[in-house]
Amino acid sequence: MTEEKPVVAFLGPKASYTHQATIDNFPSAAYDLSPQITIEDVFNAVQNSTAYRGVVPFENSTNGSVVFTLDLFADLNSKYPDILVCGEAYVKVKHCLLGNQGKFGGGPSTPAIIESPLSSGAVTPTILNPLPTKPSARPIGDLRGIKRLYSHPQAWGQCKSFLNTYLKGVERLDVSSTSRAAEIVAGDGSGESAAISSGIAARIHGLGILARGIEDRGDNETRFFVIGRATTAANGISEHPDTTINTATQNYKSLISFTVDHNNPGALAHSLSVFEKYGLNLTSINTRPSGTENWNYIFFVEIKGRRLEDGEGEGAVNQALGDLKDVCRGFRWLGSWENRLGRER
Template sequence: MAETIAYLGPQGTFTEEAAFAWSRDKREKCYLPLASSGEVITSILRGRADKGILPLENSREGSVGQTLDILIDEEVTIAGEIILSIQHYLFILPGADFKKIKEIHSHPQALAQCRPFLVAHFPGAKEIPHLSTGAAAASVVAGKNNRAAVLASKRSGDIYGLVPLRAVLPEEACNQTRFIVLGRETPPPSGDDKTSFLFSVGKGPGLLYRVLAVFAASGIDLTKIESRPAKRVLGEYIFFLDCRGHLQDAVISSAQEEVRKKVPFLKVLGS
């Protein structure tokens, strides 16, 4: 039976490219493009999809807050990751004059990643955010908007028949996005694993240090730590932490149990 992989659509998004990269060497699969990150999660929880792909963080603009919030709120498991080099292209409709462009359409992350270019070449142009780069391309084409340009992938331009003006960022610029693969089960250890946690520490001096000290004392390499507002009280945060190793590794399992004794909230996101 084919594995169904849901992703932030429509066709032509970078998340679609990540889905292709994830499943390239795997068994038969089918792809399910969806309009929002929330729909991707719902498709997994309701069994419409076996896996879901969402962007988590970018090397230029940092984390995708919506994805972090989903990980806090929903009972899904991180089952893998894909890191893609991102190259944005600027497109217009056939017959449009780039000198008359007044709007730039794209996903908020893409607009932020390319803002220095946009400020230099399109000062005063209005930025129009969309749920994805592919949705931005589809919207401009559907609206026949000759005064709009789109930041999107090369594949997106090909799909929607747009005219490329240029690649926005030089190839030597570091612009990578980490996508996470979400599912309902944690895969077995591979020997090159990463485990993700969410936790809160309450209020008081040294509480975060006490948690981090557990990992340090165990010789566990932390690859990411970030705070996100808990959205209950101003100044209260949820911490997102990545470390090297698998939850089935004795040292990771032991550290998890030790941390659980020290915090009011701990959620294992997966390995």
């Protein structure tokens, strides 16, 4: 036994939404939380055993799947043979528009609400768009001087309505995270830049909040996966890293990737039907290029259920995987974990 706390690697920087998901599940009193620059770095840290667990974003309720994460699970270069999903976490996303204004305009106090024809919030109905979406948030700062916006690419799609109404035509610059966007804006003395980021990032980087809750959907959430490394038991068989599995609850999900022979075009439907055969509900499907041949895909399915470990008997997931083997070209079980949907903080 050592006194060192187990390391949990997460997609940083500090104050990112992934950091929030990590703190919620791994209290810093008990874990050493280690921010990483890319999602790949998190996978490397876990595969390499420099981290006990990793936390990565998997999908957003408005914007869909995080393809970078899917591509790492696809593992085309066999760099992550031991990575398994062993948990999930949901975090509500509350985007804010952050700028230098709050700083210059009198410290932490909220700037006066500024109304201008450019920021009335009115959206003109047209024949093409008779019912334009009106943003739910209004600026609480003056946006007229903003010439550049920084954020993570996913954020643009989550704040379409606010951006189209109040910041149409303003240049958008993609950076690696919403927190990094806040950092860049904090370092820009011109006052012409703003960031879409979190409230916590405003506090950390000393920025003013020019608008709060600017996402199109107030219930915008991101789902994160906790990844761990499969341990190899004495018998050479990989074991799930989560030793605290609660066998009492049946509320589990599993992630499986598979490829099919694209010269046998019925193979995809056959592969999917094995889950139906064993009563395993498909909760999501994702597709990415297989990396081997053009227009050939790797599929990711999530199903309700848990693969039983050796000695636990033959569950429905085990049986389905047995059948899947015969109809697909190759598959990989990527972990089973307890369903946390509806249990977010």
